[in-house]
Amino acid sequence: MEFDVIICFEIHAELDTQSKLFCGCSTRPGEKPNTHICPVCTGHPGTLPVLNRKAVEYCVKAGLAFNCRINNYARFARKNYFYPDLPKGYQISQYELPLCENGYFEIEGDDGQPYPVGIKRIHLEEDAGKLVHSTKSFDESTYSLVDYNRAGVPLIEIVADHTKNPIRSVAEAKRYLEGVRQTLQYIGASQCIIEEGQFRCDVNVSIRPQGHEGFLERSEIKNMASFRAVMDALDYEIKRQVEIVESGGDLVQETRLYDEEKGVTLPMRSKEDAPDYRYFPEPDLVELDITEEFVQQVRAQMPELPQFKAERLVKEYCLTRTEALVLTKQKEISDFFEQSCQYCQDPKKLASWLTKELFRVLNENSMDIRACPITAENFGKLVEMISRGDLTEPIGRMILDEMFNTGKSPEIIMEEKELKPIQQDEALIGFVRQVISENPDAVNKVKSGDAQPLNFLIGQVMRKTGGKANPHKVKKLLSEKLVV
Amino acid sequence: MELFEMSATQLLALMKKGELSSSDITASVLKNIEEKEDKIRAFITPTPALAMKMAKEADQRLRNGESVGRLNGIPVAIKDVLCTKGIPTTCASRILSDYKPPYNATLVQKLLEEGAVIVGKTNMDEFAMGSSTENSAFGPTRNPVAPDRVPGGSSGGSAAAVAAGEAVVAVGTDTGGSIRQPASFCGIVGMKPTYGRVSRYGLIAYASSLDQAGPFARNVEDCALLLSVISGHDPKDTTSAPKPVPDYVGSLNKDIKGLKVGLPKEYFIEGLDSQVREKVMSAAALLEGQGAEIVEISLPHTPYAVGTYYLIATAEASSNLARYDGVKYGYRADKDIPDLLRMYEQTRYQGFGKEVKRRIMLGTYVLSAGYYEAYYLKALKVRTLIKQDFDHAFQKVDCIITPVSPCLPFKLGEKIGDPLQMYLVDIYTVSLNLTGLPGISVPCGAVDSLPVGMQVIGKAFDEETVLQVAYAYEQMRKVLKVKGERLKTEGK
Numbered sequence: 007m008e009f010d011v012i013i014c015f016e017i018h019a020e021l022d023t024q025s026k027l028f029c030g031c032s033t034r035p036g037e038k039p040n041t042h043i044c045p046v047c048t049g050h051p052g053t054l055p056v057l058n059r060k061a062v063e064y065c066v067k068a069g070l071a072f073n074c075r076i077n078n079y080a081r082f083a084r085k086n087y088f089y090p091d092l093p094k095g096y097q098i099s100q101y102e103l104p105l106c107e108n109g110y111f112e113i114e115g116d117d118g119q120p121y122p123v124g125i126k127r128i129h130l131e132e133d134a135g136k137l138v139h140s141t142k143s144f145d146e147s148t149y150s151l152v153d154y155n156r157a158g159v160p161l162i163e164i165v166a167d168h169t170k171n172p173i174r175s176v177a178e179a180k181r182y183l184e185g186v187r188q189t190l191q192y193i194g195a196s197q198c199i200i201e202e203g204q205f206r207c208d209v210n211v212s213i214r215p216q217g218h219e220g221f222l223e224r225s226e227i228k229n230m231a232s233f234r235a236v237m238d239a240l241d242y243e244i245k246r247q248v249e250i251v252e253s254g255g256d257l258v259q260e261t262r263l264y265d266e267e268k269g270v271t272l273p274m275r276s277k278e279d280a281p282d283y284r285y286f287p288e289p290d291l292v293e294l295d296i297t298e299e300f301v302q303q304v305r306a307q308m309p310e311l312p313q314f315k316a317e318r319l320v321k322e323y324c325l326t327r328t329e330a331l332v333l334t335k336q337k338e339i340s341d342f343f344e345q346s347c348q349y350c351q352d353p354k355k356l357a358s359w360l361t362k363e364l365f366r367v368l369n370e371n372s373m374d375i376r377a378c379p380i381t382a383e384n385f386g387k388l389v390e391m392i393s394r395g396d397l398t399e400p401i402g403r404m405i406l407d408e409m410f411n412t413g414k415s416p417e418i419i420m421e422e423k424e425l426k427p428i429q430q431d432e433a434l435i436g437f438v439r440q441v442i443s444e445n446p447d448a449v450n451k452v453k454s455g456d457a458q459p460l461n462f463l464i465g466q467v468m469r470k471t472g473g474k475a476n477p478h479k480v481k482k483l484l485s486e487k488l489v490v
Numbered sequence: 491m492e493l494f495e496m497s498a499t500q501l502l503a504l505m506k507k508g509e510l511s512s513s514d515i516t517a518s519v520l521k522n523i524e525e526k527e528d529k530i531r532a533f534i535t536p537t538p539a540l541a542m543k544m545a546k547e548a549d550q551r552l553r554n555g556e557s558v559g560r561l562n563g564i565p566v567a568i569k570d571v572l573c574t575k576g577i578p579t580t581c582a583s584r585i586l587s588d589y590k591p592p593y594n595a596t597l598v599q600k601l602l603e604e605g606a607v608i609v610g611k612t613n614m615d616e617f618a619m620g621s622s623t624e625n626s627a628f629g630p631t632r633n634p635v636a637p638d639r640v641p642g643g644s645s646g647g648s649a650a651a652v653a654a655g656e657a658v659v660a661v662g663t664d665t666g667g668s669i670r671q672p673a674s675f676c677g678i679v680g681m682k683p684t685y686g687r688v689s690r691y692g693l694i695a696y697a698s699s700l701d702q703a704g705p706f707a708r709n710v711e712d713c714a715l716l717l718s719v720i721s722g723h724d725p726k727d728t729t730s731a732p733k734p735v736p737d738y739v740g741s742l743n744k745d746i747k748g749l750k751v752g753l754p755k756e757y758f759i760e761g762l763d764s765q766v767r768e769k770v771m772s773a774a775a776l777l778e779g780q781g782a783e784i785v786e787i788s789l790p791h792t793p794y795a796v797g798t799y800y801l802i803a804t805a806e807a808s809s810n811l812a813r814y815d816g817v818k819y820g821y822r823a824d825k826d827i828p829d830l831l832r833m834y835e836q837t838r839y840q841g842f843g844k845e846v847k848r849r850i851m852l853g854t855y856v857l858s859a860g861y862y863e864a865y866y867l868k869a870l871k872v873r874t875l876i877k878q879d880f881d882h883a884f885q886k887v888d889c890i891i892t893p894v895s896p897c898l899p900f901k902l903g904e905k906i907g908d909p910l911q912m913y914l915v916d917i918y919t920v921s922l923n924l925t926g927l928p929g930i931s932v933p934c935g936a937v938d939s940l941p942v943g944m945q946v947i948g949k950a951f952d953e954e955t956v957l958q959v960a961y962a963y964e965q966m967r968k969v970l971k972v973k974g975e976r977l978k979t980e981g982k
Contacts (some may be wrong), residue, residue: 045593049813051586051694052573052595054727084809088834095812152817240599286866289698289806321553445586 008216009248012172013179013240014224017164017186019196020133020204021064023370025159027132028055028098029331033160035202039138039153047158049093054290057082058306061160062105064195065130066296067303069106071174071193071311072186074126078296080105087281090152091135096292099163101285105296108167111189111314116174123182124170124385133159141283156203162195168210176240183207183233188312200232207305211240212257213247222247223257227271230264241265243271315340318401323353332361338375342382349386352393359389364402379413380406388416395476398468401425431483434467437475438483441466452488460484493518494655498712501658504564505552512563515658516545519565523609523656531631532641532651535571535578536610541565541903544607547644551605552919560719562605566797567657569648571613571618572703573692578607581694582616582626584829585814585821585841595692597661597703604719609657613648616843617811618665618696620644621915623672623847624906632902635677635941639899642672645706649676652706659716660706663815665696665798667894668703668932674894674943677933679713679960680706684951685926686731689724695810697803697900698729700923710932712959714738717953733951734947741954742961747781751950752887756792757918762896765937770893773944775935777891777959785887789879792921796913799920801856801869808853814841825872877925884949889959892918892933894943918945928953932960934967 026033046053069076083101102218106128115121118126134158138148161267164186166172173179179321187205190196198205212224230236242264247257261280262271300435310318312334319330334340343360350356364385368378388409392402402419408419420426428434444451448459460481493515504510520538527533535562548563555597573591580586594602602610610829615625623646624774630648631868633639641650645662652660662669664682673680681704688703695701705716718739723732740879751873753774758767778784790900816822816837824837856865883890896917905912922929934944944963948956 047593048818050573050591050593050819051579051581051813052591052690052692053593054691054729056726056728086809086812088812090815090817090830093813093818095811095815282825282859284809284859284862286805286809286857286862290695290729303679420749 007248007252009213010216010221011054011211011213011244012167012168012221012412013174013176013211014166014172015164015179015182015207015209016166017183017205017207018161019164019187019198020066021061021065021160021162022194022196023058023060023160026059027061027130027160028158031158035085035156037155038104039151039155042128042155043157043399047093048154050097055288057291057294061130062294062296063304064160064193065105065128065162067193067308068164068190068195069109069128070301070305070308071129071189072106072109072111072164073105074109074125074128076101076106076296076301078298079103080294080296082291082294083285084288086284089134090150091137091154093135093154093155093157097132097134098291099131100129102287103227103293105294110170111182113178113184113185121178121413122171123173123178124167126165126167126170126240128162128164133160133161142435176244176289178239179209179240180233180237183236185312192309192312192425194309197308199479206230207236209236209240211243211247213244213251215251222251223259225257225259225271226261227264228261228274231266235264235266238266238269239271240422242269246271289356292322294457296313309337312337312340316462319343323347323357325353325357329354329357329361333357336375340374342378342385346380346386346389350384350390355393356386356389359392359402360385363406366405372412374435378410379410384415386410391416395478396478401473425474428471431479434471434475434483437467438480438487439471442487449488460488491520492655494522497709498561498658498715499709501564501835502542502562508552509861510790510930512545512607513542516541516565519609519655520655522654526654526656528636529632530650530654530656531629531636532612532647532656533567533610533648534580534582534613534626534628534653537608538610541607541609542578548605548607556888559604559606560715561601564606565609565611565658566606566716567612567648567651567659567660567973568598568601569614569645569662571614571663571694571696572598572661573606573694574611577611579611579694580627581618581709582614582628583814583836583842583846584627587627587821589820591692593692593811596689596726596837597691597720600720600722601661606719612645612651612660613663614647614662615668615808617694618668618701619645619807619845619849621667621671621908621912622649622706622900622902623647624902625843627843630902633676633894633899636899636939637899639940640855640902640904642676642895642899644668645680646672646675649673649678649680652676652708653678659708659712661716661720662704662706663693663696663701663703664919664923665700665702665803666916666923667704668947670894670919670929670943671915672929673706674783674933674945675899675941677936677941677943678708679710679930679932679964680704681713681717681930681956682922682928683717683721683953684731685923686729687733687951687953688720689722689727689730689778691724691726693848695806697806697923698810699806700799700803702714702923705773708907710930710957710964711742712738713930714957714961717957731951736954738953738969739958742957744958745781746777746955746959746962749782749889749955750785750887751767751777751782752787752883752961753786753794754787754789754883754890754892756789757892761917762773762893763898763916763937766893766898766942767821767897769935769937769942770891770944771967773963776970777963780962780966783960787883787887787890789876789883790801791872791875791879792917795876795921796917797923798869798876799916800913800923801865802873802924804853805826805856805866805869806853808850808857811842811846811850814838816841826946845909850982851861860976873924876921879920880925880927880947888949888953890947891959892947894918894945896935898940898942922947926950926957930956930960932964933965
């Protein structure tokens with residue numbers, strides 16, 4: 007039996023605001039527990055929320071990036087449940103009238119065609135705190151501590167629409183997740199650092215035997231800490247559902263937890279046990295008027311989105327699609343590329359040096375391009391010299407390393423290290439003569455019409471110049487000398 | 491006349507002249523508290539030492555010739571639902587019995603900035619849920635006018651304190667009548683301003699869309715003064731209105747001649763004590779005698795107000811009170827508790843009183859899947875209809891006059907066993923919380939020595955008219971009283 011699959015994500019992304027959603031506390035992670043807290047975000051009696059404007063802006067920005075309708079009238083709601091990491095006993099979220107509705111995100115389908123995955127809504131809500139258990143598992147812990155630093159940090163939730171072009175495979179799921187994350191990073195709404203929990207998701211998955219009308223009961227999977235875990239959980243869950251159906255069993259609607267160590271999903275609760283969150287409009291916040299003017303302001307700040315940027319790079323710089331995709335993976339990389347292009351006539355060479363050599367240096371130092379000490383201008387100039395043949399690639403690499411270490415321009419480094427290319431023919435001819443006299447066998451072979459040893463001779467000259475000669479020029483000079 | 495019996499306006503004038511110090515006044519009030527408190531029990535936490543310290547500071551400011559606040563040196567009592575930094579704020583609940591807020595409510599901050607002297611935190615129905623101040627974890631407050639009777643609720647402690655001279659003025663909160671009804675029962679003035687007029691930041695929420703803080707005083711002028719101090723937009727409360735605060739005291743004297751005063755026919759029906767009715771009607775007649783025009787109006791959705799109120803209030807309360815879970819602050823049941831769920835259950839079972847638990851359960855039910863549309867959503871719709879009733883009425887009139895309570899102050903224990911009967915006591919007051927409109931309770935006589943209050947209702951953010959009418963009426967009654975006494979003397 008063959009099966010169709012649909013996969014539907016609920017993605018949570020922490021917004022990159024300075025302060026929390028409803029108070030002035032810092033959103034910075036990784037500090038000592040309970041240092042970024044105040045009476046508001048710890049739910050003290052009598053406190054009230056005051057909405058962070060920047061967070062609204064980021065949510066609207068995300069809505070625009072994912073082609074949503076921005077509601078001109080939005081409302082907050084309380085989602086009620088008890089848990090120690092939830093200070094007020096409810097989460098301020100959105101239910102009816104979210105900020106953004108009815109959008110899509112285009113990915114490349116498995117058939118190679120563009121596929122706009124439906125997005126039902128994007129809404130704004132506050133994060134909860136974190137529990138720290140005395141042992142690894144909650145059940146075995148004798149005590150648990152609560153850290154409210156994260157409580158009140160703004161989140162957006164991006165809910166996919168299972169009725170409009172749902173994701174059809176694990177491969178599409180991966181492209182969707184990566185694409186959504188990339189877009190959020192591009193628009194500056196979220197850094198989406200997965201290890202820090204800034205980008206998390208739950209996923210719904212259901213299957214049907216091919217040819218069947220409707221899909222079978224879905225399961226929702228929670229507790230996946232990485233992209234890898236999401237893909238593994240999906241693979242496992244699809245296989246599990248298929249096996250049940252093939253063996254004549256029935257699927258039930260349920261929520262399952264992914265156990266990363268065992269690589270399996272385990273039942274958490276059935277549909278009947280699903281909590282009733284008793285949503286109702288948040289009376290402590292006035293309803294939000296989103297004016298057309300505000301939306302226009304946000305729209306005006308929208309950067310070029312990665313898909314469009316990649317297409318443009320292909321056209322404008324004659325790059326291959328693969329090259330363009332690598333460059334646009336991170337906004338700052340493509341920005342760096344375009345800035346470098348102003349100082350270099352050879353975008354292909356630039357793209358290749360950026361993705362190979364600059365990435366190598368950054369990786370060796372586990373550094374993000376945003377912190378890179380090499381300016382786009384200096385990088386462009388270096389590649390330009392290599393492209394012109396003024397520098398050999400090995401010397402170019404040496405200079406690049408030096409540029410990374412010192413932040414200096416390539417010209418200054420060349421001067422300091424006496425790496426200035428030997429430009430004058432007169433200077434080179436000495437080396438050429440020397441090599442000819444030292445290698446009579448090779449010279450004879452060339453003279454007798456065997457071009458093979460010419461490269462060897464060029465290499466000898468290059469070695470003597472310490473790589474500072476232009477190999478094309480050396481070849482030219484050698485050829486002239488060896489012509490009978 | 492003892493100092494504690496004098497009005498804030500009088501005391502401020504005497505202090506300004508240098509004839510009196512805040513220390514004298516505060517000492518008089520504290521002595522009176524000491525004498526009466528055993529019987530009245532208006533306070534949960536009296537703060538005599540703090541009060542004397544603040545009084546001395548107020549005196550020092552006056553002596554130094556500094557520009558002083560509008561309440562400099564005036565002893566004020568604060569309902570224990572308003573957060574006071576470092577001073578226990580219990581909401582009359584076991585669950586917050588040891589809670590000391592890390593911050594001041596905006597309203598409290600304003601009182602401090604205006605130089606008020608805090609004499610203590612007053613008793614109330616637990617989490618402001620009740621109409622008699624009997625639902626307090628610290629025992630009931632008694633009505634100073636008739637000690638076998640309740641002072642009304644939920645701000646019964648603040649009302650009793652002001653009535654008994656245990657404070658010169660006080661602040662309370664009103665979610666369904668909790669300022670106006672106790673003011674009426676204790677024979678003083680109490681006002682619920684328009685929703686959004688006074689910041690709710692630091693007001694421990696019962697029902698967020700209905701809660702509003704307001705003043706208690708022994709006369710309308712003091713009430714106006716206190717209102718002007720606590721009013722104003724607060725960036726910490728986005729539901730507070732960004733509107734300028736008028737000079738409530740300065741505008742009191744405006745003539746009410748030609749003012750159109752509405753009497754809603756639905757408010758004078760069966761269930762209203764006939765003697766209360768008579769008092770309110772004669773008050774209306776008195777206003778008419780002064781040139782006000784009395785107009786009969788209709789508020790047709792009045793019969794649904796109490797039901798609507800109890801659906802919305804309990805729904806919000808069930809969520810607002812979820813934070814009392816024993817995790818972060820307040821009471822926690824921690825003996826022999828094997829797991830989190832049991833900790834929650836025992837904490838809330840032991841920490842909350844009966845009425846609070848009843849309302850949490852009601853509210854949880856109202857918001858539950860399958861019932862939300864039938865109860866909560868329906869209630870929101872009726873709320874809109876009630877609002878429209880008032881909108882229509884205010885096209886014809888400038889203010890509306892009604893009774894505050896359908897009954898006279900009742901005896902302790904009389905209604906506590908019958909929650910439904912207790913809920914119906916709020917019939918004339920809840921509509922203003924549902925609509926957000928301002929209302930004042932002003933004394934309009936007594937039946938068998940038990941005070942009766944008249945309610946004056948105004949348009950949204952038109953506290954001025956409300957206060958003007960109440961003030962005009964108060965002045966007329968004074969004249970009548972003097973005349974009456976003269977007649978009595980002459981008769982002898």
